[in-house]
Amino acid sequence: MSQNIIYCFSGTGNCLDIAKNIAKALGDTDIVMMRRFPAVTTALKAERVGFVFPCYAGGLPGGVEDYVRSIAIGPDTYTFGVVSFAGYPGIGLKKIHDIIPLAYHAGISHQSACIWLMPHTLMIPPLTPEKAQKRSEELAAKIAEDVKNKVRSDKAPSAPLFNKLEASVWPSLAPKKAAAFTVTGKCIGCGQCASLCPKGNIKMVGGRPDFGTDCVQCLSCLQFCPRQAINMGGATLTRERYHNPNVSAKDLNEKVIHID
Ligand SMILES: Cc1cc2nc3c(=O)[nH]c(=O)nc-3n(C[C@H](O)[C@H](O)[C@H](O)COP(=O)(O)O)c2cc1C
Numbered sequence: 001m002s003q004n005i006i007y008c009f010s011g012t013g014n015c016l017d018i019a020k021n022i023a024k025a026l027g028d029t030d031i032v033m034m035r036r037f038p039a040v041t042t043a044l045k046a047e048r049v050g051f052v053f054p055c056y057a058g059g060l061p062g063g064v065e066d067y068v069r070s071i072a073i074g075p076d077t078y079t080f081g082v083v084s085f086a087g088y089p090g091i092g093l094k095k096i097h098d099i100i101p102l103a104y105h106a107g108i109s110h111q112s113a114c115i116w117l118m119p120h121t122l123m124i125p126p127l128t129p130e131k132a133q134k135r136s137e138e139l140a141a142k143i144a145e146d147v148k149n150k151v152r153s154d155k156a157p158s159a160p161l162f163n164k165l166e167a168s169v170w171p172s173l174a175p176k177k178a179a180a181f182t183v184t185g186k187c188i189g190c191g192q193c194a195s196l197c198p199k200g201n202i203k204m205v206g207g208r209p210d211f212g213t214d215c216v217q218c219l220s221c222l223q224f225c226p227r228q229a230i231n232m233g234g235a236t237l238t239r240e241r242y243h244n245p246n247v248s249a250k251d252l253n254e255k256v257i258h259i260d
Helices: 016-026 064-069 092-099 129-148 161-179 190-194 220-224 249-253
Strands: 004-008 027-035 050-052 078-085 104-109 181-183 202-205 208-211 229-230 255-259
Touching: 004 016, 004 161, 016 027, 016 050, 016 078, 016 129, 016 255, 027 064, 050 092, 064 092, 078 129, 092 104, 104 129, 104 255, 181 208, 190 220, 190 249, 220 229
Parallel strands: 004 027, 004 050, 050 078, 078 104
Antiparallel strands: 027 255, 181 229, 202 208
16 A cells, blocks of 8 residues: 555546645655545555545535545544635535544635536636646645645634535535536547546447436536537537646546556
């Protein structure tokens, strides 16, 4: 087992990029993806265990809470959490802290690929994707230094009431949103969307993706589609796609990424 383990969920790659940057600074780190059930749930011998994940509707992406519950860590393990968000960090850190107490926690604001809560790629306050990426890299370097030195946060993560409410209604809204996926004639039937879907919600039928309703709205299918053939209702027809410039669909599909 590697010295450090970072559990990561990522839809458009920002969190995987952040996790990689922290891992490179720490050395000897396994990044275990939580998009499907994590390949490694026993982290008893790791010196540091971290969680890097995005804020979804004020809370955690679907599945992450259950994944975290399945992870066993040692009594002396140093723990940390990093949330990526567009406008506000939400209650995800607090939810994880209630399962596995976090010695250290931090947030990184980054580009948003959320389609309904705010206009595509708009951050609060607005920033270009390039500037957002540069800032994310700088913050990840600072967080990595803290994690290396096992810095402890003064306070536990907070859970604002509005985010609690938002996060509690989201699980019932996300599947309804999935009904709005459509595919245009630009689709080449490559099946990347189906292989990327963390829920196995996309099946290839007659060479075209067919969407079910078990969807966490990570939007990897839509944002990484090589032909921009997937849309979510009318909202995405004229919008640019976004995924982190350093992360590919292949990276997202890895189960464990080891960084020396
Ligand atoms: C379904 C969904 C819901 C989101 N909800 C919020 C939110 O409530 N607040 C916020 O600040 N950002 C929100 N975002 C933006 C993401 O947290 C942000 O873009 C993050 O960097 C994405 O990380 P990723 O690229 O690793 O998936 C949301 C994004 C998605 C796809």
